[in-house]
Amino acid sequence: MSRYTSLTDDDLRVMLDLIGAASVDELFEDLPEGVRLRRPLDLPAGMSEQEVFAHLSALADRNVSAADETTFLGAGMYDHYVPALIDSILSRSEFLTPYTPYQPEISQGGLQVMFEYQTAISELTGLPVSNASLYEGPSAVGAAAYLAKLANGRPDVVVSRGVHPHSRATLETLAPGYGQNVVEAPLRDGVTDLDALTGLIGPGTTAVIVQQPNFLGAVEDLAPLVAAAKSVGALVVCACDPLPMALLRTPGELGIDVAVGEGQSLGNRLDYGGPSFGFFAASQEHIRRMPGRIAGETRDVDGRRGFVLTLQTREQHIRREKATSNICTAQVLNALAGVIYLSWLGRRGAVELAELMLRRADYARRTLTALPGVRALHDQPIAREFALALDAPVEAVIERCAAEGVNPGYALGRDYPEHPDGLLVAITEQRSRADIDRLADVLGRAVAAGSRTGALTGARA
Amino acid sequence: MSVSVQTPQQRDHATTIYERSRPGRRAFTPPPLDVPEVPLDDLLAPHLRREAPAALPEVAEPEIVRHYNGLSKRNFDLDSGFYPLGSCTMKHNPKLHERVAALPGNARLHPLQSPARAQGALELMWLLERALAEVSGLPHVSLQPSAGSHGELAGVLLTRAYHADRGDERTLVLTPDTAHGTNPATVTMAGYEVVKVGTSPDGGVDLEDLRRKATDRVACLMLTNPNTLGLFDPNIESIARIVHDAGATLYYDGANLNAVMGISRPGDMGFDIVHFNLHKSFTQPHGGGGPGAGPIAVSDRIAPYLMVPRIVRTEPEGGGAPVYDLDHDGPKSIGRLRGFQGNYGVFVRSYAYICSLGAEGLREASEIAVLNANYLLALLKREGIGEHLPLAYGERCMHEFVLSGAPMKRDLGIRTTDLAKRLLDFGYHPPTVYFPLLVEEALLVEPTETETRETLEAFADAVGEILREAADDPEIARNAPYSTPVRRLDEAAAARTPVVRQPPPD
Numbered sequence: 001m002s003r004y005t006s007l008t009d010d011d012l013r014v015m016l017d018l019i020g021a022a023s024v025d026e027l028f029e030d031l032p033e034g035v036r037l038r039r040p041l042d043l044p045a046g047m048s049e050q051e052v053f054a055h056l057s058a059l060a061d062r063n064v065s066a067a068d069e070t071t072f073l074g075a076g077m078y079d080h081y082v083p084a085l086i087d088s089i090l091s092r093s094e095f096l097t098p099y100t101p102y103q104p105e106i107s108q109g110g111l112q113v114m115f116e117y118q119t120a121i122s123e124l125t126g127l128p129v130s131n132a133s134l135y136e137g138p139s140a141v142g143a144a145a146y147l148a149k150l151a152n153g154r155p156d157v158v159v160s161r162g163v164h165p166h167s168r169a170t171l172e173t174l175a176p177g178y179g180q181n182v183v184e185a186p187l188r189d190g191v192t193d194l195d196a197l198t199g200l201i202g203p204g205t206t207a208v209i210v211q212q213p214n215f216l217g218a219v220e221d222l223a224p225l226v227a228a229a230k231s232v233g234a235l236v237v238c239a240c241d242p243l244p245m246a247l248l249r250t251p252g253e254l255g256i257d258v259a260v261g262e263g264q265s266l267g268n269r270l271d272y273g274g275p276s277f278g279f280f281a282a283s284q285e286h287i288r289r290m291p292g293r294i295a296g297e298t299r300d301v302d303g304r305r306g307f308v309l310t311l312q313t314r315e316q317h318i319r320r321e322k323a324t325s326n327i328c329t330a331q332v333l334n335a336l337a338g339v340i341y342l343s344w345l346g347r348r349g350a351v352e353l354a355e356l357m358l359r360r361a362d363y364a365r366r367t368l369t370a371l372p373g374v375r376a377l378h379d380q381p382i383a384r385e386f387a388l389a390l391d392a393p394v395e396a397v398i399e400r401c402a403a404e405g406v407n408p409g410y411a412l413g414r415d416y417p418e419h420p421d422g423l424l425v426a427i428t429e430q431r432s433r434a435d436i437d438r439l440a441d442v443l444g445r446a447v448a449a450g451s452r453t454g455a456l457t458g459a460r461a
Numbered sequence: 462m463s464v465s466v467q468t469p470q471q472r473d474h475a476t477t478i479y480e481r482s483r484p485g486r487r488a489f490t491p492p493p494l495d496v497p498e499v500p501l502d503d504l505l506a507p508h509l510r511r512e513a514p515a516a517l518p519e520v521a522e523p524e525i526v527r528h529y530n531g532l533s534k535r536n537f538d539l540d541s542g543f544y545p546l547g548s549c550t551m552k553h554n555p556k557l558h559e560r561v562a563a564l565p566g567n568a569r570l571h572p573l574q575s576p577a578r579a580q581g582a583l584e585l586m587w588l589l590e591r592a593l594a595e596v597s598g599l600p601h602v603s604l605q606p607s608a609g610s611h612g613e614l615a616g617v618l619l620t621r622a623y624h625a626d627r628g629d630e631r632t633l634v635l636t637p638d639t640a641h642g643t644n645p646a647t648v649t650m651a652g653y654e655v656v657k658v659g660t661s662p663d664g665g666v667d668l669e670d671l672r673r674k675a676t677d678r679v680a681c682l683m684l685t686n687p688n689t690l691g692l693f694d695p696n697i698e699s700i701a702r703i704v705h706d707a708g709a710t711l712y713y714d715g716a717n718l719n720a721v722m723g724i725s726r727p728g729d730m731g732f733d734i735v736h737f738n739l740h741k742s743f744t745q746p747h748g749g750g751g752p753g754a755g756p757i758a759v760s761d762r763i764a765p766y767l768m769v770p771r772i773v774r775t776e777p778e779g780g781g782a783p784v785y786d787l788d789h790d791g792p793k794s795i796g797r798l799r800g801f802q803g804n805y806g807v808f809v810r811s812y813a814y815i816c817s818l819g820a821e822g823l824r825e826a827s828e829i830a831v832l833n834a835n836y837l838l839a840l841l842k843r844e845g846i847g848e849h850l851p852l853a854y855g856e857r858c859m860h861e862f863v864l865s866g867a868p869m870k871r872d873l874g875i876r877t878t879d880l881a882k883r884l885l886d887f888g889y890h891p892p893t894v895y896f897p898l899l900v901e902e903a904l905l906v907e908p909t910e911t912e913t914r915e916t917l918e919a920f921a922d923a924v925g926e927i928l929r930e931a932a933d934d935p936e937i938a939r940n941a942p943y944s945t946p947v948r949r950l951d952e953a954a955a956a957r958t959p960v961v962r963q964p965p966p967d
Contacts, residue, residue: 274607
C-alpha cells in the first residue's frame with residue numbers, strides 16, 4: 001500500500017462486506033473487457049521519499065538557474081527578490097490546500113485575499129474592476145480579445161509588434177476560434193508606428209492591443225495610439241509590466257478599456273515559466289463581460305461584512321455555452337503572492353523600486369552602449385529593460401558571457417528576424433551597479449572576440 | 462449569560478489590508494541607489510508618468526504577517542479536514558512536493574534559459590510526458606495547457622485544425638447533458654455550436670440520441686468517463702464506433718481519471734484526445750482554486766497539430782547522455798496557447814507523485830478511490846439516510862457518486878444547500894451541490910483514496926445526525942451555519958450592486 005493511503009487488510013474486509021462485494025475487482029465490473037488494461041503500466045516501481053528527493057535534486061542540479069549565474073534575462077519574466085514573508089504565508093495550509101471557495105462561509109480568508117488583490121490591480125492599472133487573476137500574461141491577452149468580441153462583435157484584432165511574441169502567438173491560436181483575424185502593426189524606432197497603425201484600423205477593428213513598456217523595452221507614448229483606436233470605435237487593450245506601472249501613466253488615465261499582464265514579477269518565482277498569474281482589469285462597462293473569477297463584498301444574515309464569488313451568472317458553470325469564457329479557475333495562490341508583495345512594497349516602495357530599476361536600467365544602457373561594437377537598438381525611454389544591437393553574432397556572445405557566469409540577456413533574432421543582432425537586457429533590483437559593471441566587462445570582451453572572429457571568417461560585415 | 466468582551470481577532474473581523482494602512486508605515490527597504498542620480502524628468506518625461514502613486518497599503522511587516530495569518534484562519538483547508546467535493550478530487554498533497562518544487566534549480570530557473578542549461582527541467586518534462594502517455598494510452602503529449610479547461614480548449618482547437626487540414630467543414634460539437642460546464646463554454650470559444658446528447662436511464666450516454674445526432678456536421682464528442690454521475694459508461698466501445706464512423710473525434714475530459722489510472726486507458730477506449738487535471742489525479746495543492754495544469758495527450762492522427770514548442774530528445778551519435786531541446790517548428794501546429802513552457806512548478810510535483818507511487822501505486826490509488834467511494838455510498842444507504850438521499854443512478858459507483866436530496870426536501874423540508882451548510886458546523890467541507898444538473902437537489906460526493914475508513918464513517922454519521930435533527934426541527938439546518946466566521950451571505954446583493962474593490966482613499 002502507498003504511503004498516501006491508509007486502508008488495512010481489516011478495513012478492506014469490513015468495507016467490502018458492507019458494500020456487498022467479494023473483491024475490489026468486482027467494483028470495476030462495468031468496464032467492458034475490451035477496454036481493460038490487462039498488464040501493469042509501463043512505469044518504474046514506486047520509490048521511497050528519500051529516493052524521489054534524490055532523483056529530483058539530481059535533475060534540478062542540471063539546470064543553470066538565477067542562483068548559479070548573474071542573469072540579465074527578462075523578456076517577460078524577471079528575477080526579483082521574493083521577500084521571506086511570502087514563503088511563510090503561502091506555505092500555510094489554509095492558503096495552500098483549499099479548493100475554490102464554493103462555500104463562502106468557510107472561505108472568507110481566500111475570498112478577502114481576492115478582494116484585496118483586485119483592489120491592488122485596480123490601483124496599479126487605474127481601472128475600476130479587476131478579476132481575481134487568469135493563467136498568465138499571454139493567455140490574458142487572448143482573453144481580452146474575447147471580451148472585445150463580446151463587446152462589439154467586430155472581426156479584426158490589430159496588435160502591435162511590440163507586444164510579447166508569446167502573447168501574439170497565443171492570440172493567433174485563439175482568435176480564429178473567436179471568428180477574429182489578427183493584423184500586426186509594425187514598429188518604427190522601437191515603438192508602435194502610429195501612421196501604420198492608423199492605416200490598419202477601421203470600422204472592422206474590434207480591439208487594438210499594445211504593450212507598455214513594449215517587448216523591446218521602450219515606453220510607448222500611448223495617448224495618440226489610444227486616440228486613433230477610439231476614433232474608429234475599437235477597444236484598446238494594454239498589456240502592462242506591473243512594476244513599472246508604479247511610475248507610468250496608467251491605462252485608466254489614458255482611457256484604455258482593458259489592462260492585462262504577467263504577474264510573475266509580483267512576488268512569484270520564475271519556476272521555468274509557471275505557474276504565475278495573469279491580471280485582467282477593465283473599465284466599469286465591461287464588468288459583466290470580464291472572464292474568470294471575481295470576489296465581491298456583501299453582508300451575512302447577521303449584517304457582518306463578508307465576501308463571495310460574484311457575477312457568476314457570466315460563468316461556465318451557470319451559463320455553459322453562453323459563458324463569457326470557459327475558465328473555471330484562477331491562479332489564486334500566485335495572486336496571493338502578488339497582493340502580499342504589493343503590500344510589502346507599499347505605496348512608496350512600489351515607486352522607489354520602479355525608480356531604482358529605471359535608474360539602473362538607464363545606467364546600464366549608457367554603460368553598455370559606450371562599449372565598442374554595442375549600440376542601442378532604439379533611443380526611446382525605458383523603464384527596466386532595453387534592447388541593444390551587437391556587432392557580433394549574438395548567440396556566440398551569450399555563450400562566451402555564460403562561460404564567465406554572466407547571462408547577458410535574450411537574443412531577439414528568433415522573434416524579431418529584423419534584429420538578428422539584437423540583445424534584450426533586463427534589470428531588476430537584484431542586479432547592482434557592480435553586476436552591471438561586470439556585465440559591461442564580460443560583454444565588451446565577448447563582443448570584441450565575436451567581432452574579431454567575424455572579421456576573420458568574413459561571416460559578418 | 463451573555464459576555465460582551467471581544468477579542469481583537471473578532472473585532473478586526475474582515476478588516477482589509479487597506480484599512481490597516483497608515484501613512485508613513487512601510488515593510489520594504491529599497492537597495493541603495495548605487496548609480497548616479499539623474500533627474501527623473503530626463504529619464505521619463507512627465508506626460509509618460511502617472512499622476513498619483515497607486516494607493517497600495519502602507520504597513521510594516523508584522524502587520525502584514527498578522528493580517529494574512531488572520532485571514533488564513535478564516536479558511537477551511539484539506540490539510541485540516543475532510544473535503545469530499547465531487548469532481549474536484551481533493552486528495553492529500555504530499556509534503557515532499559513543496560520541497561522539490563522549491564529547489565533553486567527549479568524555482569529560480571528562467572523560462573528563456575537556453576535548453577542546454579535547462580537539461581534537468583526538460584528531462585523532467587519529457588519523463589512526465591512519457592508517463593502521461595502511458596497512463597492515457599495515447600502516445601503524444603503537450604504539457605502546455607494551464608488548467609483542465611485550457612486543455613479542453615486545446616483539444617477542441619486541435620480537432621478544428623485536424624478537420625480543416627482534411628478540408629472537412631464541420632460546425633457542431635456534441636456534449637452530454639451531464640458534461641462539466643466548461644465543455645459547452647469551450648466549444649463556443651473554439652467557434653463551434655453545442656449540441657446536447659441525452660442520458661439514458663442507466664446513467665450513460667443515450668445511444669439512440671447519439672446515433673441521431675452524430676452526423677457528418679459533427680466535429681467531436683466530448684465525454685467524461687467515468688461521467689459526473691460517477692458511472693463508467695458500459696457502452697464506451699459503441700460510442701467510440703458511432704463517433705468515429707461519423708468522422709468525428711472523441712475527446713476525453715480527464716476530470717475523473719482518478720478512478721481508472723492503470724485500470725483502463727482513454728486511448729484504449731477509442732479516445733483521440735485527453736486532458737489531465739494534474740492537480741486532481743497527480744496531486745497539486747489546489748491553492749484556493751489554482752494553479753493547476755491541464756496537459757493533453759493525443760493519437761497519431763492529431764499529433765501534427767499539437768502546440769509548440771515541443772520537447773525533443775536525441776541520443777548523441779557515439780553514445781552519451783540523451784540531449785533535450787525545445788522544438789518551435791510545427792508546420793501544422795495550432796501554435797501556442799500560453800507563454801513559456803507551461804506550469805512547470807506543477808509538473809515537478811506531479812512527476813514526484815508518479816515517482817513515489819509507480820505503476821502499481823497509481824493503480825492502487827484508483828482502486829482505493831473507488832473502494833472508498835463505494836464504502837461511503839454504502840454507509841449513506843443505511844437506514845435513516847438512504848431513504849432521504851437516494852443514489853440517483855445505478856447501484857454502485859466509481860470514485861464519486863450522486864445522491865438526490867429531492868426526498869429529503871419533500872419529507873424533511875430541508876434542501877441540499879441546507880444540508881451542506883449544516884455540515885460546516887460539523888467541521889466538514891460539503892460535497893458538490895446542485896451538480897450534475899440533471900439530478901434534482903444533487904449532492905456529488907468524492908471521498909478520494911487518501912481518507913481513512915474512520916473519516917468516512919464519521920462523515921456518514923454526521924449526515925445521519927443532520928437528517929435526524931431536521932426531522933425534529935428543519936429550522937436548524939435552514940439557518941445553518943452557526944459556527945463559521947460569517948453566516949449565510951447575501952450573494953444576490955453582491956451581484957446586484959457589485960463591490961469588487963476597496964474604495965479608493967479620499
